[in-house]
Amino acid sequence: MDSYVQGDNNEVPVYESGAEVLQKLQEKCRSSSTSSTPAAAMYSSVLGGIILDPAMMLLPIDDHMVHRGHGVFDTAMLLDGCLYELDPHLDRFLRSAARARIGTPFPRGTLRSILIQMTAASGCRKGSIRYWLSAGPGDFLLSPKGCPSPAFYAVVIPAEYEQCREGVRAVTTSVPMKPPLFATTKNVNYLPNVLSIMDAEDRGAFASVWVDDQGYVAEGPMVNVAFVTPDCELVLPEFDRILSGCTAKRLLALAPKLVEDGRLTAVTTRNITAEQAKRSVEMAFVGSGLPVLPIVEWDGQPIGDGQVGELMLALSDLLWEDMKSGPDRIAVPYSN
Numbered sequence: 001m002d003s004y005v006q007g008d009n010n011e012v013p014v015y016e017s018g019a020e021v022l023q024k025l026q027e028k029c030r031s032s033s034t035s036s037t038p039a040a041a042m043y044s045s046v047l048g049g050i051i052l053d054p055a056m057m058l059l060p061i062d063d064h065m066v067h068r069g070h071g072v073f074d075t076a077m078l079l080d081g082c083l084y085e086l087d088p089h090l091d092r093f094l095r096s097a098a099r100a101r102i103g104t105p106f107p108r109g110t111l112r113s114i115l116i117q118m119t120a121a122s123g124c125r126k127g128s129i130r131y132w133l134s135a136g137p138g139d140f141l142l143s144p145k146g147c148p149s150p151a152f153y154a155v156v157i158p159a160e161y162e163q164c165r166e167g168v169r170a171v172t173t174s175v176p177m178k179p180p181l182f183a184t185t186k187n188v189n190y191l192p193n194v195l196s197i198m199d200a201e202d203r204g205a206f207a208s209v210w211v212d213d214q215g216y217v218a219e220g221p222m223v224n225v226a227f228v229t230p231d232c233e234l235v236l237p238e239f240d241r242i243l244s245g246c247t248a249k250r251l252l253a254l255a256p257k258l259v260e261d262g263r264l265t266a267v268t269t270r271n272i273t274a275e276q277a278k279r280s281v282e283m284a285f286v287g288s289g290l291p292v293l294p295i296v297e298w299d300g301q302p303i304g305d306g307q308v309g310e311l312m313l314a315l316s317d318l319l320w321e322d323m324k325s326g327p328d329r330i331a332v333p334y335s336n
């Protein structure tokens with residue numbers, strides 16, 4: 001039975017038992033038309049297991065990641081029941097954790113096995129997984145000294161997605177860029193990224209592009225950017241002050257095929273100014289789930305002839321093929 005705090009017109013229920021809280025959470029979950037927790041499964045090292053009830057996919061409020069933003073995360077795409085490029089993502093995840101001075105509750109192999117088991121338990125065959133390492137629950141202070149052990153959380157997010165073939169608009173954002181330490185560490189402080197994509201959406205664009213103080217192109221809020229120069233060179237900005245995108249890295253590994261075919265002249269990472277980049281014949285966002293999204297207009301100016309270019313489509317085909325049948329896929333051991 002609920003009891004109530006007195007003396008306030010908006011009386012707030014006080015739930016004294018866990019059973020009441022559980023019932024309330026489950027009611028909320030059932031009644032929301034668009035599920036507020038779209039995950040198909042969650043793993044929590046605090047619980048020590050996999051959760052299938054969306055109402056119970058919760059984080060402890062005293063977790064250092066929740067109240068101080070002391071956490072790192074990463075992802076992997078799930079396509080046709082296979083996890084794509086999980087190992088490069090896990091490598092980046094552990095690099096981010098080391099930079100953020102967060103330990104892990106388990107060795108790498110155990111983290112990997114948990115992610116695969118969680119995906120199998122979800123029954124989900126298409127979407128993505130996302131996972132976090134945090135300094136863990138503790139004493140609400142700034143220093144993590146009072147957080148005795150790191151925590152590992154993960155979810156499976158079902159989603160429909162297909163290879164992108166239409167072009168989109170991009171805009172340069174005025175939201176300040178993260179300094180290199182924070183941009184290269186995939187940490188949970190995504191406020192600049194959120195403000196940046198909201199800025200793009202307000203201006204009718206798919207996403208924004210960060211350009212640094214010296215005028216060099218950096219990245220988008222959740223994507224890297226790639227250009228084809230007028231002499232058919234594929235150029236991606238260097239990764240020393242932006243996130244080292246796993247999709248961008250894979251693109252760099254696959255793109256030389258188009259050099260062999262004589263369609264590209266070279267594949268390079270080097271810094272390029274926005275002014276030079278705007279003279280590209282083709283441009284694209286590159287990131288998990290896209291994997292290559294052609295950009296046909298940037299800051300109101302057409303890129304190339306303003307149409308989706310055939311080289312970005314060819315690169316997109318190479319990556320999509322790699323996701324569907326390439327060597328770095330883990331078949332999830334579903335029970336049915």
Ligand SMILES: Cc1ncc(COP(=O)(O)O)c(C=O)c1O
Nearest residue numbers: 222223224243245246247287288
């Ligand atoms: C800031 C930022 N840049 C680039 C990327 C692209 O990285 P990936 O290809 O590994 O998805 C992401 C993806 O999360 C990102 O958040």
